[in-house]
Amino acid sequence: MEVNYPVIVDVTLREGIADPEGATIERALPALGFNGVTHVRAGKSFRMNIDATDESSALAMASALAERLLSNPVIENATARSATKG
Amino acid sequence: MNRIGVVVFPGSNCEYDALEAMSALGAEAQFVWHSATHLDGFDGVILPGGFAHGDYLRPGALARFSPVMEAVAQFARAGGAVLGICNGFQVLTEAGLLPGALQKNRGLTFLCQPTTLIVESTKSVLTRGATVGQELVIPINHFSGSYTCDDETFASLVANDQIVLRYKENPNGSRDDIAGVSNVEGNVVGLMPHPERAMSTLLGSADGRVLLEGFVGAPVGAH
Numbered sequence: 001m002e003v004n005y006p007v008i009v010d011v012t013l014r015e016g017i018a019d020p021e022g023a024t025i026e027r028a029l030p031a032l033g034f035n036g037v038t039h040v041r042a043g044k045s046f047r048m049n050i051d052a053t054d055e056s057s058a059l060a061m062a063s064a065l066a067e068r069l070l071s072n073p074v075i076e077n078a079t080a081r082s083a084t085k086g
Numbered sequence: 087m088n089r090i091g092v093v094v095f096p097g098s099n100c101e102y103d104a105l106e107a108m109s110a111l112g113a114e115a116q117f118v119w120h121s122a123t124h125l126d127g128f129d130g131v132i133l134p135g136g137f138a139h140g141d142y143l144r145p146g147a148l149a150r151f152s153p154v155m156e157a158v159a160q161f162a163r164a165g166g167a168v169l170g171i172c173n174g175f176q177v178l179t180e181a182g183l184l185p186g187a188l189q190k191n192r193g194l195t196f197l198c199q200p201t202t203l204i205v206e207s208t209k210s211v212l213t214r215g216a217t218v219g220q221e222l223v224i225p226i227n228h229f230s231g232s233y234t235c236d237d238e239t240f241a242s243l244v245a246n247d248q249i250v251l252r253y254k255e256n257p258n259g260s261r262d263d264i265a266g267v268s269n270v271e272g273n274v275v276g277l278m279p280h281p282e283r284a285m286s287t288l289l290g291s292a293d294g295r296v297l298l299e300g301f302v303g304a305p306v307g308a309h
Binding site for chain 2: 016017018020021024069070072074075
């Protein structure tokens with residue numbers, strides 16, 4: 001029987017790919033009094049519900065659609081995780 | 087006479103400029119809606135600038151799934167001349183027809199200004215009428231034009247003479263000042279600057295002509 005699984009896909013820039021948004025945010029933080037914040041990387045997050053027989057198949061489908069549409073594998077990594085845990 | 091198809095996606099906005107430029111050079115140009123499934127009868131295809139599918143998700147991310155893109159891929163494989171300008175370049179990279187990707191500009195500002203380009207290779211269908219080292223003043227108009235690729239891809243671009251145009255002064259943070267690249271064969275080219283907006287000295291520059299004349303006169307492939 002299929003159940004509706006809430007899933008979150010995080011898309012982040014690959015290591016080594018320049019991140020002008022992250023860099024700009026990082027530079028802005030000290031002016032607001034937030035010191036000691038480094039390695040800021042900007043990304044995207046997508047939340048969705050997926051009908052599947054179990055959670056691992058829901059996550060597998062989320063990974064597949066993230067690879068094909070939600071991310072550009074040339075510059076981005078995508079990871080799928082359950083939205084019900086943690 | 088060369089027949090050029092100008093692909094129109096929902097959100098394209100430079101298709102009339104491209105059509106007009108082609109007509110000015112004596113080509114017979116016509117629009118091709120993005121739902122088209124073949125490009126029979128065309129000698130060349132242009133993917134114009136704009137915001138195809140609203141640039142939602144990433145520029146070009148949704149446009150690459152438009153039905154016409156399968157036809158563009160077939161056309162390219164058969165040796166047809168394909169040119170992506172600005173958003174069209176972004177679409178070609180997303181579709182995997184050109185290497186690399188376009189990121190947000192360094193400095194996170196939309197850039198609309200003339201740039202000086204240097205012709206780096208003349209083996210592409212866009213630059214075959216130009217000379218290496220030639221400087222061309224052509225405007226840019228983009229937010230995501232910073233060309234990026236991994237080291238391996240960059241090495242192959244250099245090895246195969248695929249870097250077609252560079253900026254004389256890097257406006258957007260593009261890797262190695264890259265403004266335009268081609269595929270290995272040279273029949274698929276993408277660039278962020280707008281040669282179709284540099285067709286007349288009255289409007290600032292006619293330097294786009296040497297590029298688009300080359301494209302219009304590009305060797306006819308299987309089509």
